[in-house]
Amino acid sequence: MKIGYLLVSCVSAICxxxxxxxxxxxGSDTLLPLTQELAEEYLAGHPDAEVIVTGGGSGVGxxxxxxxxxxxxxxxxxxxxxxxxxxxxxxxxxxxxIVAYDALAVVVNxxxxxxxxxxxxxxxxxxxxxTNWKDVGGEDRKxxxxxxETSSGTYEFFKESVLENKxxxxxxxxxxxxxxxxxSVRQTKGAIGYIGLAYLNPYVKAVAVSYDGGAHYAVPxxxxxxxxxxxxxxxxxxxxxxxxxxxxxxxxxxxxxxxGQKSVLSQGFVxxxxxxxxxxxx
Numbered sequence: 001m002k003i004g005y006l007l008v009s010c011v012s013a014i015c016x017x018x019x020x021x022x023x024x025x026x027g028s029d030t031l032l033p034l035t036q037e038l039a040e041e042y043l044a045g046h047p048d049a050e051v052i053v054t055g056g057g058s059g060v061g062x063x064x065x066x067x068x069x070x071x072x073x074x075x076x077x078x079x080x081x082x083x084x085x086x087x088x089x090x091x092x093x094x095x096x097x098i099v100a101y102d103a104l105a106v107v108v109n110x111x112x113x114x115x116x117x118x119x120x121x122x123x124x125x126x127x128x129x130x131t132n133w134k135d136v137g138g139e140d141r142k143x144x145x146x147x148x149e150t151s152s153g154t155y156e157f158f159k160e161s162v163l164e165n166k167x168x169x170x171x172x173x174x175x176x177x178x179x180x181x182x183x184s185v186r187q188t189k190g191a192i193g194y195i196g197l198a199y200l201n202p203y204v205k206a207v208a209v210s211y212d213g214g215a216h217y218a219v220p221x222x223x224x225x226x227x228x229x230x231x232x233x234x235x236x237x238x239x240x241x242x243x244x245x246x247x248x249x250x251x252x253x254x255x256x257x258x259x260g261q262k263s264v265l266s267q268g269f270v271x272x273x274x275x276x277x278x279x280x281x282x
Contacts, residue, residue: 027061058153
C-alpha cells in the first residue's frame with residue numbers, strides 16, 4: 001500500500017510539474033481552431049515544449065490572466081477599460097498583439113431565399129424591430145434570432161459594429177459556442193445568427209451585407225475582408241502579462257512569422273498585414 005501510494009504521489013507530482021511548465025492559452029472560441037493549429041505546428045519544431053489551448057470565450061481568457069490560470073488570453077475583442085483597471089490594481093501590465101483579422105458572417109438557413117441585408121435591417125432584426133422575413137423580402141415566416149453569450153468577444157463586436165452599441169432584443173437565444181449557432185441555424189428555417197468566417201460551411205448560408213444603405217453589398221470572404229469591401233471585419237488578439245514576455249514570445253513570434261501567417265490564411269482568417277496581393281483569388 002505504501003509503495004503504491006508513493007508511486008501515485010510521484011506520478012501526480014510529475015503531472016503537476018508538466019502542467020506548470022506548459023504554455024497555457026485560453027479564451028476566444030473564434031481563435032480556438034487557429035491557435036490549436038498554430039500550436040501543433042509550433043510543437044513540431046519545438047518537441048520539448050508544451051502548449052495547452054482551451055476555449056471558453058474572450059471574457060474567460062482575459063479574466064484568467066490576473067488569476068494566473070493562463071499565460072496568453074485569446075480575444076476577439078479589445079480589452080475593456082474595467083479589465084485594464086483590474087490589471088492595474090494588481091500591478092499587471094497587459095500587452096496586446098493582433099494575430100489575425102476575421103470577417104464576421106451573418107448566416108441563415110440555406111432554404112431561406114433572403115441573400116442580402118443592410119446594416120439597418122440587421123440592427124432591426126437583432127433588436128426585435130423586424131420579426132418576420134417577409135419584411136426584408138423573404139417568406140412569411142417568423143425570424144428566430146441566435147446570438148453568442150455575453151462573455152463572447154464576438155457578441156461584443158457584433159453589438160458594436162452592427163447594432164451601433166444598442167442592446168440586443170431581450171428574447172434573443174444565446175448560444176454558448178459557434179458550433180451551437182451553426183447547428184441551430186441549420187435546423188431552423190427562420191433562423192439567423194452570426195459566426196466567424198473560418199466556421200462557414202454548407203449547412204448555413206452567409207448573406208451579403210451593405211453598410212451604405214444598399215448601394216453596395218459584399219459577401220464575407222478572405223478576399224473581401226482583405227480589400228475592405230466586406231464591412232464586418234475585426235482584429236483578433238493575444239493578451240499576456242508583460243512579466244511573462246520571455247516565456248510567451250517564442251510562440252507569439254511563430255504565430256506572427258511568415259509560416260504562422262500562412263496558417264492564418266489557410267484557416268480562413270486574414271493575415272495581420274491585410275495584404276490583398278497575398279490573398280489568392282478564386
